[in-house]
Amino acid sequence: MDWQAIWLSVRLAASTTAILLVLGLPIAYWLAFSPRRWKFLVEALVALPLVLPPTVLGFYLLLAMGPRSPLGALYAKLTGGMLPFSFQGLLLASVLYSFPFTVQPVAAAFAGVDRKLLEASWCLGVSRAATFRRVIVPLSLPGIATGAILSFAHTLGEFGVVLMVGGNIAGVTRTVSISIYDSVQALNYAAASATSLFLLCVSFTVLALTYALQRRIWAVWPIN
Amino acid sequence: MADQLICQCRKRLSKGFEVEADLRIPLRQAPVTVLFGPSGSGKTTLLRMLAGLERPDAGSIVFRERPWFDGARKIHLPPRQRRAGFLFQDYALFPHLTVAENVAYAASRETARKLLDTFGLAELAASKPRAISGGQQQRVALARALAAQPALLLLDEPLSALDASTRSRTRYELRRMLLAGGVPSIVVTHDRMEAVALGDWMAVMVDGRIRQTGPVQEVFRRPADPQVAESVGVENVLAAEIAGRESGLLVLQVNGQVGGARIQCVDSGETGPVFACIRAEDVTITRQMDQVSSARNRLAGRVRAVIPEGAVARVELDCGFPLVALVTAQSAAELALREGENVSAVVKATSVHLAAHTWIGGAA
Numbered sequence: 001m002d003w004q005a006i007w008l009s010v011r012l013a014a015s016t017t018a019i020l021l022v023l024g025l026p027i028a029y030w031l032a033f034s035p036r037r038w039k040f041l042v043e044a045l046v047a048l049p050l051v052l053p054p055t056v057l058g059f060y061l062l063l064a065m066g067p068r069s070p071l072g073a074l075y076a077k078l079t080g081g082m083l084p085f086s087f088q089g090l091l092l093a094s095v096l097y098s099f100p101f102t103v104q105p106v107a108a109a110f111a112g113v114d115r116k117l118l119e120a121s122w123c124l125g126v127s128r129a130a131t132f133r134r135v136i137v138p139l140s141l142p143g144i145a146t147g148a149i150l151s152f153a154h155t156l157g158e159f160g161v162v163l164m165v166g167g168n169i170a171g172v173t174r175t176v177s178i179s180i181y182d183s184v185q186a187l188n189y190a191a192a193s194a195t196s197l198f199l200l201c202v203s204f205t206v207l208a209l210t211y212a213l214q215r216r217i218w219a220v221w222p223i224n
Numbered sequence: 225m226a227d228q229l230i231c232q233c234r235k236r237l238s239k240g241f242e243v244e245a246d247l248r249i250p251l252r253q254a255p256v257t258v259l260f261g262p263s264g265s266g267k268t269t270l271l272r273m274l275a276g277l278e279r280p281d282a283g284s285i286v287f288r289e290r291p292w293f294d295g296a297r298k299i300h301l302p303p304r305q306r307r308a309g310f311l312f313q314d315y316a317l318f319p320h321l322t323v324a325e326n327v328a329y330a331a332s333r334e335t336a337r338k339l340l341d342t343f344g345l346a347e348l349a350a351s352k353p354r355a356i357s358g359g360q361q362q363r364v365a366l367a368r369a370l371a372a373q374p375a376l377l378l379l380d381e382p383l384s385a386l387d388a389s390t391r392s393r394t395r396y397e398l399r400r401m402l403l404a405g406g407v408p409s410i411v412v413t414h415d416r417m418e419a420v421a422l423g424d425w426m427a428v429m430v431d432g433r434i435r436q437t438g439p440v441q442e443v444f445r446r447p448a449d450p451q452v453a454e455s456v457g458v459e460n461v462l463a464a465e466i467a468g469r470e471s472g473l474l475v476l477q478v479n480g481q482v483g484g485a486r487i488q489c490v491d492s493g494e495t496g497p498v499f500a501c502i503r504a505e506d507v508t509i510t511r512q513m514d515q516v517s518s519a520r521n522r523l524a525g526r527v528r529a530v531i532p533e534g535a536v537a538r539v540e541l542d543c544g545f546p547l548v549a550l551v552t553a554q555s556a557a558e559l560a561l562r563e564g565e566n567v568s569a570v571v572k573a574t575s576v577h578l579a580a581h582t583w584i585g586g587a588a
Binding site (some may be wrong): 116119120121123124127134138 | 276302305314316318319330
């Protein structure tokens with residue numbers, strides 16, 4: 001089993017999930033509560049990675065990250081490095097690729113919070129930001145957990161975007177799925193089978209966990 | 225004059241329905257104001273505009289000389305700057321917090337603890353809202369709102385989530401709590417018994433407009449127009465003409481199919497066509513046709529229907545015009561009223577209230 005690749009994938013997935021939670025919660029809040037008419041455009045943009053072939057997303061990202069693009073140039077100026085074929089570039093790609101997996105369940109959870117509870121909080125003299133923290137987030141914990149778990153799992157298993165943006169550098173961009181592909185190409189079926197089984201088990205556990213959370217088999221807070 | 229809530233604003237809702245409220249509440253004389261009207265008359269929308277949860281299209285809301293909303297000057301204070309506590313119909317307690325945490329949500333632990341004691345909630349402090357009864361939830365919601373030290377308390381149908389038996393007990397209790405809280409309150413209700421039991425002041429809303437405001441008794445006794453009369457529950461609204469004046473009383477000719485009838489009432493200076501409003505409770509029924517009493521109005525009629533309604537019975541009479549009487553079930557039984565029988569309906573002259581009949585062309 002390619003432990004190096006597994007460790008890399010886990011690091012990538014954890015970082016992606018953390019960044020997505022920071023970025024995704026405000027966007028989910030906006031999507032759930034904004035009265036703007038053009039909200040659907042943002043919704044479509046956020047959902048785009050769901051339907052776009054990973055190679056297409058990867059291709060555009062590669063162009064956007066290249067040293068001759070504004071983003072690539074800026075990054076080179078700030079860090080001296082390059083985004084393509086680096087862990088940072090992979091992280092950026094993963095964040096974009098997994099965006100809907102965080103935002104959609106979280107936005108659905110936010111929208112499901114009884115609006116009267118928010119109004120009650122406002123009328124008690126509590127600001128919108130504090131209401132978000134004290135009422136919306138605690139009542140949306142199952143949705144937030146679902147979003148985090150799905151993003152983690154989705155990043156763990158991604159292949160196309162990684163191949164386009166990251167390539168196959170051991171310890172830098174060779175993730176689990178790339179490692180499996182590599183093993184098969186090298187006719188090393190034993191290694192491929194071990195890593196695949198590992199990924200299968202992880203994916204199943206994660207999905208089982210997600211559905212359990214959604215159905216509230218156990219409550220997030222204890223029932224009196 | 226400073227201690228007033230003045231609201232003159234309008235808002236167009238979907239379906240072309242417009243709420244146009246012109247309301248002035250003297251907060252000192254009216255610790256509890258009842259906003260009364262039938263369902264769908266716009267009461268809740270008005271309450272939400274006062275709280276800052278809905279933005280009126282135009283107009284102004286001024287509370288104790290502070291503008292809460294001014295369409296022309298583009299002032300619209302958000303709810304948290306108005307400090308108007310809002311009690312939702314289903315109380316909207318935070319389900320993830322305990323009773324104590326709910327009450328302390330916008331207050332210090334100390335204030336919350338005192339209120340828990342005052343409202344008899346100390347024993348439930350650690351319970352979650354879903355584990356306590358409706359009446360208890362209402363007390364928690366009220367304690368939570370008072371803990372935030374509001375300048376005004378707005379209650380949207382506070383008793384409607386309770387079952388019937390709890391409701392009548394809670395009416396008295398709620399008024400006591402509102403007065404003890406010392407915060408001027410506006411209570412929305414469509415139940416006239418609730419209005420009488422809770423309010424000092426009353427504003428009647430019909431079809432999105434405030435039709436009458438004043439002390440509760442006054443509004444019930446003297447509805448300003450037939451629609452107010454109908455919504456405050458005056459069953460008999462009779463089209464009539466003033467036929468003359470007799471020994472200080474006004475003589476009315478009630479329009480009916482067969483000549484109608486004459487009734488007398490207190491002269492309130494009305495002229496021309498009027499509506500005579502008589503509450504069904506004020507109509508008594510007797511079988512003695514010729515008894516002399518202080519009652520001026522003795523109308524011969526025929527029983528058209530007797531409809532039992534729990535402890536009371538609703539008796540529909542034909543006195544040349546339709547007249548509804550509300551008698552206790554017991555007296556209905558004693559009188560053994562049956563359809564088609566001739567009886568006398570007695571109405572005191574002081575129980576007939578006139579509403580000037582200004583907006584319908586002919587007689588009703």
